[in-house]
Amino acid sequence: MKKLLLTGFVLASMVSQAQSWLPQGTKFPLNSGVDEIDIVDANTVWTFAYDGSGAGTYPKIVSRTTNGGTTWTATTVSGLPSNALIADISAISATTAYIATAPSSGSTAANGIWKTTDGGVTWTKQANAYNPAAGASFANHVYFWDANNGWTSGDPISGKFEMYKTSNGGTSWTPVSGALQAVNSNEFTYVGLKDVVGDNIWVGTSIGRILRSTDRGNSWTGSYSPVLDFGGVITSGSSGSFAFQDANNGLLISVDGADSPATTSAVLYHSTDGGMNWDPINPTGPWYFGDIAYVPGTVSTYVSTGINPGTQADPRPEWLGSSYSTDGGLTWTAIDEGEQRGKVVFLNPTTGWAGQFSDGPTGIEGIMKFVGNLSLGTSDNAVKSSLKVYPNPAVDVVSVSSNKKIENITVIDMTGKKVQSFKAGNQINVSSLPKGTYILQVYYGEGAVENTKLIKK
Numbered sequence: 001m002k003k004l005l006l007t008g009f010v011l012a013s014m015v016s017q018a019q020s021w022l023p024q025g026t027k028f029p030l031n032s033g034v035d036e037i038d039i040v041d042a043n044t045v046w047t048f049a050y051d052g053s054g055a056g057t058y059p060k061i062v063s064r065t066t067n068g069g070t071t072w073t074a075t076t077v078s079g080l081p082s083n084a085l086i087a088d089i090s091a092i093s094a095t096t097a098y099i100a101t102a103p104s105s106g107s108t109a110a111n112g113i114w115k116t117t118d119g120g121v122t123w124t125k126q127a128n129a130y131n132p133a134a135g136a137s138f139a140n141h142v143y144f145w146d147a148n149n150g151w152t153s154g155d156p157i158s159g160k161f162e163m164y165k166t167s168n169g170g171t172s173w174t175p176v177s178g179a180l181q182a183v184n185s186n187e188f189t190y191v192g193l194k195d196v197v198g199d200n201i202w203v204g205t206s207i208g209r210i211l212r213s214t215d216r217g218n219s220w221t222g223s224y225s226p227v228l229d230f231g232g233v234i235t236s237g238s239s240g241s242f243a244f245q246d247a248n249n250g251l252l253i254s255v256d257g258a259d260s261p262a263t264t265s266a267v268l269y270h271s272t273d274g275g276m277n278w279d280p281i282n283p284t285g286p287w288y289f290g291d292i293a294y295v296p297g298t299v300s301t302y303v304s305t306g307i308n309p310g311t312q313a314d315p316r317p318e319w320l321g322s323s324y325s326t327d328g329g330l331t332w333t334a335i336d337e338g339e340q341r342g343k344v345v346f347l348n349p350t351t352g353w354a355g356q357f358s359d360g361p362t363g364i365e366g367i368m369k370f371v372g373n374l375s376l377g378t379s380d381n382a383v384k385s386s387l388k389v390y391p392n393p394a395v396d397v398v399s400v401s402s403n404k405k406i407e408n409i410t411v412i413d414m415t416g417k418k419v420q421s422f423k424a425g426n427q428i429n430v431s432s433l434p435k436g437t438y439i440l441q442v443y444y445g446e447g448a449v450e451n452t453k454l455i456k457k
Contacts, residue, residue, distance in 0.1 A: 034355030
């Protein structure tokens with residue numbers, strides 16, 4: 001079901017000059033916001049528009065950059081039914097991407113998965129997903145791990161969440177037999193509201209449950225979260241967002257009373273078991289509930305954003321801005337304040353984007369590119385960790401030790417590219433790497449990952 005627009009809430013105010021945002025023009029229509037953002041690499045990013053004017057329209061427009069946001073190209077998705085809305089997007093290259101579409105009203109024929117292989121110029125509907133004959137479909141999500149393997153899901157049909165998988169790039173889709181039953185007729189999911197880390201998928205529902213798969217969508221479990229309703233359709237004024245850094249650890253923001261500024265409240269939670277249980281955090285510093293994202297390549301760094309200005313009668317400029325935490329949400333530092341910052345996604349500590357609103361097809365605004373480096377913060381998790389890497393800085397052979405069994409180690413450069421990979425062992429050879437700063441991702445059993453910085457000299 002269509003998700004409500006993002007809103008923001010800040011608990012304190014401070015200023016930091018170390019990190020900032022650079023405006024870029026999405027070329028969307030005036031007042032169009034950025035919905036989902038999918039970063040392929042440091043140069044290639046895809047997004048699509050939503051109507052930020054309050055007129056209630058559903059623009060069928062996708063924008064793409066292939067040069068890190070220096071220029072963006074917006075195109076109208078051709079061939080969609082008139083009542084279709086774009087629910088989600090997943091890109092795998094500069095030329096190939098997928099969107100999920102759902103009906104804004106009327107016929108369920110608007111449901112489907114569409115694919116482009118020419119950078120968004122033309123789109124082709126894929127077969128076997130969201131058959132209108134099956135009932136009142138409503139597609140919410142699509143995600144591809146690579147050029148062949150993908151997953152999509154929608155609202156329940158006959159009480160069971162509608163899900164499909166493909167192993168041939170979307171040419172055909174097979175229903176997921178392990179999809180969950182809805183608890184009741186009030187439970188459904190929201191467009192784009194998901195997180196994917198490795199083989200793990202998390203989805204939030206209208207009764208506050210988080211549905212999780214650990215095997216790329218083949219089987220699912222569900223557990224209740226502190227959020228009453230992730231999109232506010234069943235419980236007015238309620239919303240929530242979450243972000244996971246690995247299979248176990250993540251943050252969740254629960255919002256209540258957002259029908260008016262005076263009753264709005266937000267609470268931050270942390271999970272160490274993949275979202276089955278959540279413990280409240282008492283954070284210090286400014287944090288926002290518009291959206292939250294983990295920063296890959298860091299130990300435990302997250303970014304939060306705020307987009308709701310309040311109302312004309314009760315304006316809340318202090319609700320607007322962005323901030324980051326390097327210790328899993330315990331302490332927060334402002335990136336900026338007083339400006340609308342929406343959906344946020346990061347590729348690595350130096351590359352990320354956040355949504356704002358477009359100043360028109362010839363304008364220079366619509367999305368913000370991060371400027372800075374979030375790998376420089378020190379996390380409490382790093383202090384408490386048993387992971388040791390030495391010598392650091394390194395010249396050739398590096399020793400890696402932990403009280404956990406190490407399955408493999410990946411070396412990632414500061415553009416997010418994997419440059420080396422090592423099987424289980426206590427020593428790695430980095431002599432072939434150019435001088436510079438890298439992230440070591442140390443993989444343990446059962447999906448656990450720990451990151452630390454390595455300097456090659």
